[in-house]
Structure formats: C-alpha cells, structure tokens
Amino acid sequence: MVANGWQGGGAEVQLIQVEPGGCSGMNPNPWECGAAMIVVVDGVGRVLTGDVWLEVGPGDRIALEPGAPIAVRAGMTGPVVAVLVGWKVMSTRAA
Numbered sequence: 001m002v003a004n005g006w007q008g009g010g011a012e013v014q015l016i017q018v019e020p021g022g023c024s025g026m027n028p029n030p031w032e033c034g035a036a037m038i039v040v041v042d043g044v045g046r047v048l049t050g051d052v053w054l055e056v057g058p059g060d061r062i063a064l065e066p067g068a069p070i071a072v073r074a075g076m077t078g079p080v081v082a083v084l085v086g087w088k089v090m091s092t093r094a095a
Contacts, residue, residue, distance in 0.1 A: 011087040018045065018074040018082075026071045036064040036086035038072065043080035046073045056080075 016038075018024050026048065038047055040060045046053045047062050048071040054062060064070055064086075074080040 011085065014084040016072050016080075016082045016084055018043075018072050018080045020074050020078050021076050022074055024072040026069050036066070036084065038062045038064065038070065039083045039085065041081040041083060043078050044075045045080040046075075047071070047082070048073070056082075 016024055038049075038056075038061070040047070040056045040058055040062075042058055044055075044057045047056050047060075048054075048069060049062055049064050050068040053073075056062065070084075072080055072082050
C-alpha cells in the first residue's frame, strides 16, 4: 500500500494504492470529529467501513463514520487507487 497526504483549509487528503490481491490494512478513520469519505479512482475491490465490506469500483464514494475502522482491498485482477478525504466540522456560534 502507498499513501501520500495533503492538508489545507481544514481538509486532509490521502492517496491509497493497493496492489492486486492486497489490503491497505485496517485503520480507524482518522477524523474523530468530522466527516470523511473514500472515493475510488481506479480498479475494483472492496472497502471496509465499520464492520461492513462494500464492493466498489471507479467513481464510487463511501461515506465513513467518525472513528470507524476502514480498509481498502484490491481484487485479484488489478490494483485499486482511492482517495481518502476528510475534514473537521467547525462549529459556529451566532453573534
């Protein structure tokens, strides 16, 4: 698995690349207080969100629960490239 990151404007993006038949490993959603999603860019595989594995392909977007375990698994036919996007939810107070 290869993961690269970028941060800016309260958002964070991580590129996830998983080789055929491989898995990114199970990690908790890094945004305990915020919103996050995985967007599949290329390849066919499965995404773990919480305790459910979902079949995914290019263009699929999976909303993630804060703190829930996540993983990306590639099928045997090719790699999966996905982007993990998260941002902190900022609360605002009325004046």
